[in-house]
Amino acid sequence: MSQPDQTDTKKSVSWFKKFQYDKNRDSPGDTRNVLLIVVALIAAVTFQAGVNPPGGVWQEGDRPGRAIYASQKRAFYVFLISNTLALSTCILVITSLTYRFPFHFEIWVATASMMTTYASAIFAVTPNETVRFRYLLITASGPFVMRCLFHIFKKYRVGKNESQT
Numbered sequence: 001m002s003q004p005d006q007t008d009t010k011k012s013v014s015w016f017k018k019f020q021y022d023k024n025r026d027s028p029g030d031t032r033n034v035l036l037i038v039v040a041l042i043a044a045v046t047f048q049a050g051v052n053p054p055g056g057v058w059q060e061g062d063r064p065g066r067a068i069y070a071s072q073k074r075a076f077y078v079f080l081i082s083n084t085l086a087l088s089t090c091i092l093v094i095t096s097l098t099y100r101f102p103f104h105f106e107i108w109v110a111t112a113s114m115m116t117t118y119a120s121a122i123f124a125v126t127p128n129e130t131v132r133f134r135y136l137l138i139t140a141s142g143p144f145v146m147r148c149l150f151h152i153f154k155k156y157r158v159g160k161n162e163s164q165t
Contacts, residue, residue, distance in 0.1 A: 039093045040090075043087055053079070076126075084122075084140050088115070119140075
């Protein structure tokens with residue numbers, strides 16, 4: 001079997017490199033705008049998936065309005081936890097990137113309302129016996145807790161390094 005040509009590898013790496021972030025070429029404002037667009041799209045998709053779960057909801061029978069997908073417990077857990085983690089991470093990034101922007105308080109109110117709407121939709125379509133909601137609450141708060149811990153750790157390390165010098 002022959003080895004790939006070195007020039008082919010260099011072309012593919014250089015092609016990809018054009019799209020990577022470069023602090024000498026890309027302004028912070030443009031980078032923030034791109035991140036906000038990407039995160040808003042991910043938030044919209046995850047919100048919609050939570051409100052209208054894959055497979056839809058039962059229309060008749062003993063479980064009307066409940067997610068059909070919930071009949072597969074493990075798969076539904078994976079879906080809910082992954083979806084909730086993605087949405088809460090997006091909300092964290094949106095609120096972080098818009099910090100000290102005009103209408104920042106209104107953005108906080110809107111995102112908190114969106115998370116409340118998401119939670120109520122999850123509660124509405126999920127059969128009570130299928131999901132333990134404390135796992136979803138822990139998952140939703142995970143990105144915020146991790147960000148706070150990173151911030152505290154960073155302050156602790158900076159304080160410790162200054163005291164040693």
